[in-house]
Amino acid sequence: MELTVAAELPWRDAIPPVRRDPDETGRAMTEVSEGRAGTTRQRLIAAASRQFARRSYSMVSLDDILAEAELTKGAMYFHFPSKQALALAIIDDLSEMSRTAVTELLAHRMSGLETLVDFFYLRAVQDTQYELARAGVRLLETLDDTTAVPSTLWQSWIEFVTTLTQKAIAEGDFINQYDPEDIAKILVALWVGMRRISDPEKPELYLDNLQKALILTLPSFTDPDRIGYFTQFIKRRHTVAVKKVSAEALSPDLHTTALSAPTDP
Amino acid sequence: MVPQARSEITRQKILNAAIDLFSEVGYAAAGLGEIIDRAGMTKGALYHHFDSKEALATAVIEQGTKLTRDAFHRVCESSSPALENMIHGVFVVTNLVVTDKTARTAEQLTRGLADFNDAASQVWSGRLDAMTTQASRASTEGDLQEGLDPSAVSESILNAMLGAQLLTRTEDGDDHIKKLTRSLELLLPAIAVDTSLGYFREFLARESLRHPPGNPSTD
Numbered sequence: 001m002e003l004t005v006a007a008e009l010p011w012r013d014a015i016p017p018v019r020r021d022p023d024e025t026g027r028a029m030t031e032v033s034e035g036r037a038g039t040t041r042q043r044l045i046a047a048a049s050r051q052f053a054r055r056s057y058s059m060v061s062l063d064d065i066l067a068e069a070e071l072t073k074g075a076m077y078f079h080f081p082s083k084q085a086l087a088l089a090i091i092d093d094l095s096e097m098s099r100t101a102v103t104e105l106l107a108h109r110m111s112g113l114e115t116l117v118d119f120f121y122l123r124a125v126q127d128t129q130y131e132l133a134r135a136g137v138r139l140l141e142t143l144d145d146t147t148a149v150p151s152t153l154w155q156s157w158i159e160f161v162t163t164l165t166q167k168a169i170a171e172g173d174f175i176n177q178y179d180p181e182d183i184a185k186i187l188v189a190l191w192v193g194m195r196r197i198s199d200p201e202k203p204e205l206y207l208d209n210l211q212k213a214l215i216l217t218l219p220s221f222t223d224p225d226r227i228g229y230f231t232q233f234i235k236r237r238h239t240v241a242v243k244k245v246s247a248e249a250l251s252p253d254l255h256t257t258a259l260s261a262p263t264d265p
Numbered sequence: 266m267v268p269q270a271r272s273e274i275t276r277q278k279i280l281n282a283a284i285d286l287f288s289e290v291g292y293a294a295a296g297l298g299e300i301i302d303r304a305g306m307t308k309g310a311l312y313h314h315f316d317s318k319e320a321l322a323t324a325v326i327e328q329g330t331k332l333t334r335d336a337f338h339r340v341c342e343s344s345s346p347a348l349e350n351m352i353h354g355v356f357v358v359t360n361l362v363v364t365d366k367t368a369r370t371a372e373q374l375t376r377g378l379a380d381f382n383d384a385a386s387q388v389w390s391g392r393l394d395a396m397t398t399q400a401s402r403a404s405t406e407g408d409l410q411e412g413l414d415p416s417a418v419s420e421s422i423l424n425a426m427l428g429a430q431l432l433t434r435t436e437d438g439d440d441h442i443k444k445l446t447r448s449l450e451l452l453l454p455a456i457a458v459d460t461s462l463g464y465f466r467e468f469l470a471r472e473s474l475r476h477p478p479g480n481p482s483t484d
Contacts, residue, residue, distance in 0.1 A: 107339045109357065111475065122344060229471075232464040236346045239406070244344065 041079045043069045045093065045132070048086045052135035053200070057087065057142035084147070087139045091149055094136030095156075097126060102160065112167025113174065113222070114233065117214065119164070120191055121237045124210055127195060128203035128245045137195060158184050173230070174221045183221050190217060203245040211238040276314045279304045280328065283321045288370045292322060292377055322374050323384045329371020330388050333358045337395060347402035348409070348457065348465060351419075352449065352472055354399070355426045359445055360476045362430065363438035372430060389427075393419055408461045418456055425449055446473040 047069035051060045062083050066076060080086045101122050105115055126133045140150040161184035168174040174183070194213050198206035214234050219227050282304035286295040297318055301311050315321045340354040341347075361368045378385040393416065400415035409418065425448035433441040449469055457465045 104339075104342065108343050108345075108353070109475065110353075111471065118344070125344065229464065229467045236349075236464075237344065240344055240346055 040071060040075055043071060044076055044079060044086065045089060047071075049090055049131040049135040052087065052090065052139055053131045057083075057139060084143070087143060088147065088149060090132060090136050091139055091143070091153065093132055095153055097130070097133065098123065098157075101126065111171050111173060112164045112169075113171070113230065116161065116164040116168065116187070117230070117234055117237060119161075120187075120210065120214070121241050123191075124195075124207060125241050125244055128200070128206065134200055137192070141196075154188070158188050161187055172223060173226055175223055178221060186217070190214075204242055207238060207241050207245065211235070272314075275306065275310055279306055279311055279314060280321070280324055284325055284329075284367055284370045287322070287325065287374065288366060292318075292374055319378075319382065322378060323382060325367070326371045326374050326378075326382070326384045326388065329365075329367045329369070330375065330384075332365060332368045333361050333371075334391065334395075336361055337392070341395065341399055346406055346408060347399040348406070348461070349468060351396060351399045351403065351422060352465070352469055354396075355422060355445065355449075356442070356472050356476050359426060359429065359441060363441055363476075376427075376431070389423070392423055396423060408457055408465070410456065410458050413456065421452055421456075422449070425452060442473055442476050446470075 044065065048060075048065045050068060051064050060083070062073070062076070065083075065086065066073060069076075076086075080089065102119070105118055105122065108115070108118070110118065123133075127137065128134075140153060143150055158181070162181045165174060165180040165183045165187075169176050169180060190213050191210070194209045195206065198209050200206070211234060215231055218230055218234075222230060279300065282300045283295070285303060286300055295318070297308075297311065300321070301308055304311075315324065336357050337354045340357055341350045343350065345353070362372050363369070374382075375385045375388045379389070380386070396419035397416045400409065400418045403409050403418075404413070404415055409415070426445060429441055429445040429448060432444055446469065450466070453465055453469065454462060
């Protein structure tokens with residue numbers, strides 16, 4: 001078995017930047033999730049994320065978002081010309097979050113299949129902890145008909161998982177019998193689907209569904225001698241992830257934190 | 266060119282020459298004159314940046330151990346179980362020592378100067394702290410045997426890493442990884458709870474394959 005380092009993967013090609021607006025205020029929400037009210041742009045993104053995370057795109061009006069953000073229309077139009085522009089900005093931030101996650105994962109230099117499982121768990125934890133991630137994945141479904149962004153993003157995830165699948169085959173963890181891209185499509189669809197049918201208010205249940213799905217599915221492509229190891233590997237990540245989501249509640253909306261935080265007397 | 270950038274390049278040239286010479290003949294036998302010749306610099310340039318041979322050694326130690334410290338830190342940032350991080354971390358550090366000349370020279374200097382040089386003596390206490398943080402977490406995750414002291418576990422694992430360094434000729438990266446693997450194979454049953462042992466044995470076996478035999482780099 002020859003294991004090559006994960007850092008050799010062409011991840012930069014695998015997940016291209018989708019964002020069109022790389023200015024400093026456009027950073028992913030993870031970097032600003034603490035304390036301060038942040039910029040107007042961040043407040044708008046946070047308010048829109050809260051709205052889109054809970055209701056469908058068409059049900060959310062700009063007035064809802066502005067009321068949530070406690071901003072005027074004028075302030076919004078300065079940053080976003082439309083509701084769709086806001087939605088696309090959320091997806092941009094989500095894809096930036098994914099890219100950061102991938103970079104960190106590859107720096108761990110684990111095998112292809114280990115990296116793959118870690119990727120699903122890392123994203124699953126992000127989905128339960130950030131409104132932005134929750135809203136982003138919902139928006140991807142809704143915006144499908146009107147823009148090319150969702151299909152670009154799905155495709156980039158499939159391509160990334162394909163590179164990991166190819167690596168897993170080369171390392172002997174996956175049997176060399178199927179097209180890596182077919183396996184990648186199944187795994188991405190499985191993850192997205194599990195996410196869709198799980199109640200976002202119950203992260204433990206979502207993680208539980210994900211664990212079962214992975215343990216049931218992986219044996220179809222995994223070398224029989226290694227199924228035991230990977231079942232354990234998945235269970236261990238599951239335990240760590242459950243601990244993480246129960247310890248850290250959903251990252252609160254930015255401006256609510258700033259406004260409702262009790263002021264010191 | 267900006268003067269500051271040029272000064273930094275000069276400093277790094279001197280440092281690289283020192284790393285070369287220290288790794289070839291050892292710290293004691295390395296002369297400042299030879300370092301100046303190799304760097305193609307003047308005595309004045311060297312003394313501008315480093316006031317003694319020990320200051321050079323300190324700079325090499327700081328630069329090399331930053332590489333290993335950052336690598337270990339990146340491993341521990343992951344969402345993996347802590348005992349995995351501990352095993353994976355010592356392999357990642359060892360792999361750097363095998364393949365990276367700066368990291369390797371820094372290790373040699375750290376071992377030789379530990380009693381005399383502050384930078385050198387702090388390296389291992391820093392590593393012990395980082396490892397103990399993981400061991401404490403591994404204990405709460407239920408992977409460590411009951412009643413074990415996390416800092417004692419960390420010491421044993423670092424002893425294995427340091428021992429493998431000392432027992433291996435620097436040219437033989439393959440042997441270095443093998444020695445580390447064997448020590449950890451023996452340590453694991455004393456550290457891991459019985460229910461986790463099988464899994465971690467397999468994790469360790471994969472780990473040693475993850476770091477294929479590498480020859481030390483020459484540049």
